[in-house]
Amino acid sequence: MFLLFCAFFSGSNRKSTALTGSARKIKDNAADFHNIILRWDKLNNEGLNIATKISNKRTQSRPNPDLLVVGESVLFQSLPAGGAEELQDECCKLQDIVKKMSGLVLKMERLLESHSGLSDLDQFRTQGLTPPLFQTWTTADFGESWFSPDLLSELDLKTLILQDLAHCESPDMIMVYLSLWIHEPHIPVQTRLGLEGLLLETGHRDL
Amino acid sequence: MSQMSLTPLHQALRKAFQCIENNQRTWRTVLDECGPLMVSLGNLAEQFVALSKVDLYKTPLKVFPDLEEKLRFKLHHATDTVMGKLHEKLSSLQSVRDSISSQVSSVFQIQEQLSQTLDISVLTERSATVPSVADMMQWLQDADRHYRQQFVKRKSLLLTLRPDDFSQMESAPDRWNSLESPNTEHRITDMLCKVSFFTESQ
Numbered sequence A: 001m002f003l004l005f006c007a008f009f010s011g012s013n014r015k016s017t018a019l020t021g022s023a024r025k026i027k028d029n030a031a032d033f034h035n036i037i038l039r040w041d042k043l044n045n046e047g048l049n050i051a052t053k054i055s056n057k058r059t060q061s062r063p064n065p066d067l068l069v070v071g072e073s074v075l076f077q078s079l080p081a082g083g084a085e086e087l088q089d090e091c092c093k094l095q096d097i098v099k100k101m102s103g104l105v106l107k108m109e110r111l112l113e114s115h116s117g118l119s120d121l122d123q124f125r126t127q128g129l130t131p132p133l134f135q136t137w138t139t140a141d142f143g144e145s146w147f148s149p150d151l152l153s154e155l156d157l158k159t160l161i162l163q164d165l166a167h168c169e170s171p172d173m174i175m176v177y178l179s180l181w182i183h184e185p186h187i188p189v190q191t192r193l194g195l196e197g198l199l200l201e202t203g204h205r206d207l
Numbered sequence B: 001m002s003q004m005s006l007t008p009l010h011q012a013l014r015k016a017f018q019c020i021e022n023n024q025r026t027w028r029t030v031l032d033e034c035g036p037l038m039v040s041l042g043n044l045a046e047q048f049v050a051l052s053k054v055d056l057y058k059t060p061l062k063v064f065p066d067l068e069e070k071l072r073f074k075l076h077h078a079t080d081t082v083m084g085k086l087h088e089k090l091s092s093l094q095s096v097r098d099s100i101s102s103q104v105s106s107v108f109q110i111q112e113q114l115s116q117t118l119d120i121s122v123l124t125e126r127s128a129t130v131p132s133v134a135d136m137m138q139w140l141q142d143a144d145r146h147y148r149q150q151f152v153k154r155k156s157l158l159l160t161l162r163p164d165d166f167s168q169m170e171s172a173p174d175r176w177n178s179l180e181s182p183n184t185e186h187r188i189t190d191m192l193c194k195v196s197f198f199t200e201s202q
Helices: A002-012 A022-058 A065-072 A074-079 A083-126 A141-143 A148-165 A171-183 A189-203 B003-051 B067-113 B120-124 B133-160 B168-180 B182-194 B196-200
Strands: none
Touching: A002 A171, A022 A083, A022 A141, A022 A148, A022 A171, A022 A189, A065 A171, A083 A148, A083 B133, A141 B067, A148 A171, A171 B003, B003 B067, B003 B168, B003 B182, B003 B196, B067 B133, B120 B133, B133 B168, B133 B182, B182 B196
């Protein structure tokens, strides 16, 4: 009974800045989550610029069609002086970006774990009768907003692009790689709305 | 008598020229905003074409199931967003065209109402600062026709775009730019200069 009272108390505190318990933790997690996504988008843009440079170097260094008969070595001969080093530099930069992104995915997974812990705790305390924490969502509802598995498959895709982009010879394939990098096909369109919903619910965004 | 009855017509003419002057700027701004949108539309078409030429199952990407469908969906979504913005711009162009058309047609209505009292010599009379009514009405009609034609051409270009017709979409930015008619735009600016003394004199 006392626990139920505590849960109600934290729910009724929704307008105040002195949140406690699950609400406090979820509000902080939502802020972290938002920061992770902002950081991810920034890295994605930086990565796109680097990937575009790499693809430009690849398409510029493509052999002249007339020389194709000479063989594969033409590709390397036609690279401008210092081109290989520049290409290597850009690939290293892209590698750094992907590394930072994998750091973000780790953070996201930690958030997800912390949230599932919170969910279990609330479930245990209230036997499934949790009142809304802020406006209308219960602890369990918040679980639907995190999209760690999507980010993880997106990271795998980006790692693959990183590995293959500088070796790819077909301009169409290079274009598909760039397209995949920009549009992030593993992250569904509605997740952005979910994030906005989360920020509205927790009061980070004003209604 | 004729000079007296010319006053409402002069007022309507002033109003129409001011309307063209204000809307000419809006028109230019909207068209400038359309440029980058058309470029992104062309880019998206290129991405579609590249995707359809590549068989992802024969590339390292085969480890991701449904990747092609997912990317195709995202590309369609991005195209939708760009098209939505372009249609918003188109409706701004339409409102420019409508406001110019309504001002110009009100000038012609007034002229029609006064046609009994206005002598041809009055309509063609001009001075160093005021061009003749006949000339001004012709310029108005030219400007009106220009905006109408431009709007219809740009609208039909957007209407012919289909999400599955990549070659149309790819060539859209060039076709959009080819619709520019700097000479007519220049003539309208020129005309506004010619009537500047007239519009400023109340």
